[in-house]
Amino acid sequence: MITEVGHFSLVLALLMSILLAVYPMWGAARNDIRMMSLARPLAIAMLLFTLIAYASLTWAFINNDFSLSYVAQTSNSLLPVYYRITAVWGGHEGSFLLWITILALWTGAVALFSRPMPLQMVARVLAILGLVAVGFYLFILLASNPFERMLPFFPVDGRDLNPLLQDIGMIIHPPTLYMGYVGFSVAFAFAIAALISGKLDSTWARWSRPWTLAAWIFLTIGIALGSWWAYYELGWGGWWFWDPVENASFMPWLVGTGLLHSLAVTEKRKIFQSWTILLAIAAFSLSLLGTFLVRSGVLVSVHSFASDPTRGLFILGILIVTIGGSLLLYALKAPGLKGQGQYHAISREVLMMGNNVFLTAATMVVLLGTLLPLVHKELGLGSISIGAPFFDQMFTYLIVPFVFLLGVGPLSRWKKQSPAALKNQILLALGLSLSAGVLINQAYSTFSYLATLGSVLACWIFVTSVQEVVQRTGKAFNLNALTKLTRSHWGMIAGHVGFAVTLMGIALTSQYSVEKDVRMAAGESAELAGYQFVFKGVKPLNGPNYTGTSGHVDVFDKGQLVASLDAQKRFYTVQRSMMTEAAIDSGISRDLYVALGEQLDNGDWGLRLYVKPFVNWIWLGALIMALGGLLSATDKRYRLSKVALAKKSKQYTVSHTASSPEVLK
Structure with a gap:
């Protein structure tokens, strides 16, 4: 019933x-x-x-x-x-x-x-x-x-x-990710409503921005949780593998990040309205595209949910109607949208638009790499594979100019910026970033140019963020001056610093992680990156709906016990499937990671050992970025008193509909 x-x-x-x-x-x-x-x-x-x-x-x-x-x-x-x-x-x-x-x-x-x-x-x-x-x-x-x-x-x-x-990751990951995915529907609705009304000004951007921030926060956390789940649950030590369904969530995040910055410019300077509307449409459209990819059966992935082409066609119809209708309305209304502000070729507005261009280019790279194999196969041209090397190489090309503009943008003035006025700050930041990036990588026995580049870029963001705060507070740098900065400003700083932390984690763990597949009997040991892994043996494992084996490994550093790990192989009796549950000892500067393999002859076991430096910085940075979004969303200008907002609402309504006798009754 x-x-x-x-x-x-x-x-x-x-x-x-x-x-x-x-x-x-x-x-x-x-x-x-x-x-x-x-x-x-x-x-x-x-x-x-x-x-x-x-x-x-x-x-x-x-x-x-x-x-x-x-x-x-x-x-x-x-x-x-x-x-x-x-x-x-x-x-x-x-x-x-x-x-x-x-x-x-x-x-x-x-x-x-x-x-x-x-x-x-x-x-x-x-x-x-x-x-x-x-x-x-x-x-x-x-x-x-x-x-x-x-x-x-x-x-x-x-x-x-x-x-x-x-797994606990799957308890919290899907709802959080969906909150971000679906949340962009609100930004989309505000954009279409503003297009219909023809009133795209700073007031509209101010109404839309907190909702967009909320969706972006959830999507950031959701993507980070998915990456974290893949890292510890799949048993291979990776945190991201450019799975098409992962890409489906990453694309709206990239466009949503650009939308947040574009909304800030529209709110502050009353320009880029047309571009902002287009980004809002694109963010939700990409969310719908992700829904289609996951549920249509066109993808084979551990994340996908359906293999019924009928369902896929239904969602494809929704996608075509939504995107087609909104773009048609945009085509009809966009020519009449003109910005009110004036700006010079070198200004904060232009630098922020430049970053929007790079975010859009990154989105196009992911979209191309995700859809091209599908289109190629559907056209009868055979199967092709576009994997991590393509994405890694393309993002390496895009990340350098993007990060440069990310650091210079907040240091610049609105309307017009003199390059000479920024020269000393840029040179100082560049010198400190190069020195710090090279010094960080000297701690490792092998030198990696890519890791050094990533470290330098991360340090660049951090140094320029500090410079921006000093610039805002003036020479009288004290606690009182810091407290006068708005939550929105601190949110921007936290967002940029969080991105720097994630970038540092990606650079170091991608280049300096080490792994080893070993065959071990109880009592034997293996050395990896200066750590001694001692296999103590196995014991039976019984769960509510599975049985299995648990292997115990002690890890020593210079003779001192630093971790005791229990890696598991679980057999789920109903599904008749075997799962690997990795054991991880997490630290701020490294993870020790052990995955139990198959039992070999003579009672030996196969084990996979990892030492992964700074991998947790990837997810720590995502949390800092989400905190920055929360600070911005709770800024006082979005928390005006009801009386003040009611006055703004009345002014908007009267100015827009004063000629209507129905409204004035």
């Missing part, structure tokens, strides 16, 4: 989304306050019905209702309760229900936290979100229904959750 309630709630949510897509937009066109006022209650109703549907499916998993086809395919009675809850998004149908639930959450958040905004703008934004939701509610009800029954015959137990997903 509860699952039927969930199914019916999805139907009601679809109905609410249709009404939300039609009535507020119609009301905005007619300047009818009563119709526009329906936007918020309809958005909240859509959210409530979607939450009921999601809760119903969760109840079915917790109570092992294997009469539901989806539950039978992705769960098992031996599965721990916390994995049964997260198994809701362990397959295609449930993960898509999570997707539209998050879309409903974002829509509800806009409805609840946009009270001071002009009613006309809110109505259009929510209507566009409702229109996006219509397509996806139709998709889940017609092609991907998680509430389908297997009556009258159904299994007494389920096929179990994919062992790869039975």
Whole structure:
């Protein structure tokens, strides 16, 4: 009965989304306050019905209702309760229900936290979100229904959750990633609403920017969690391997980063409106493209969810309608968009636009490398592979000018910057960065030019960030001066420093990581990068739905015990699959990593040993970047009093619709 309630709630949510897509937009066109006022209650109703549907499916998993086809395919009675809850998004149908639930959450958040905004703008934004939701509610009800029954015959137990997903990383990674993916729908809705109204000014950018920051924060954390999960769960020691589905999340992040900077320029200088709108459309379009790639069956990946081409065609239709419609509107409206500000060829505006160009170029590289093999195969030209060397080489070319502009941009003035005024700062930063980068790499026995380049670039960002703070606070550099800097400013600094930390981690661990495959019996040892790995033997392992073997390894540094590691091989009895669970001792400057291989003859075991310097800086930098986004999103100019925002809202509405007798009633 509860699952039927969930199914019916999805139907009601679809109905609410249709009404939300039609009535507020119609009301905005007619300047009818009563119709526009329906936007918020309809958005909240859509959210409530979607939450009921999601809760119903969760109840079915917790109570092992294997009469539901989806539950039978992705769960098992031996599965721990916390994995049964997260198994809701362990397959295609449930993960898509999570997707539209998050879309409903974002829509509800806009409805609840946009009270001071002009009613006309809110109505259009929510209507566009409702229109996006219509397509996806139709998709889940017609092609991907998680509430389908297997009556009258159904299994007494389920096929179990994919062992790869039975991990804490998969508990938090998908919801966080989806919050970022879907969050760009809000930026998209603001952009389309602004295009329709024809009023693209600094006020629009100020409304849109906190929502864009929130989506970017979630996507940053989600990508970092996915990288961290791949690092410790897959057992091969890698943190990123340019998997097509990983690329699908990376592309909207690159464009979203450019969008944040472009919104800042539009808000501050009232220019680049056309470019900002295009980036907002591109960010959400790439999110939809990622959804298509994951669920269409065109990709083979540990992350992909579907192999049904019918589903892929449905999502492709949504993608074409969304992108095509928005670009058509953009083509009609963009020629009339003209910036109000003036700027010189050398200025902060131009430098920030330059970085946008490099971010866009990086996105095109990832898009080309991801889609070209698919297109090549579909055209009957055979299979080709574009792997990590291509991406690594192209990003090496792009990262140098990008990082240079990233450091110089904040030091520059708006409107016009004299190159001579920056000369001393640039030379000082360059000297310090080169010295620090070379010195850092002297700590390793082998010298790597790529690692040195990455270190120099990371140091460049850090030094120029310090210079920018000193420049802002003046010669009287003290605590009082620092406290006067806004949260948005500190957010920018944290974002740039976080990127520098990640870049340093990538450069050092990519070039200086060492590994060794060894054959060891109990009591034998192996040396790697100055560490002594001593294999103590194995013992049986029993879990709730698996059995296996645990191998114990002690690690010594100069005779001192520094780590005791237990690497596991697990056999999942229902799925009949073997999984490797690596053992890792993490530190700020290195990771010791052991993966247990197969048992060999004479009782020996194969082991893979790694020493990975500074690998944790990759994820530490992502967290610092996310913290920077949070600081910027909570800046006081986005937290104005309701009275102040209401005044701005009234001024916007009166200036834009004063000629309408309907609004002035």
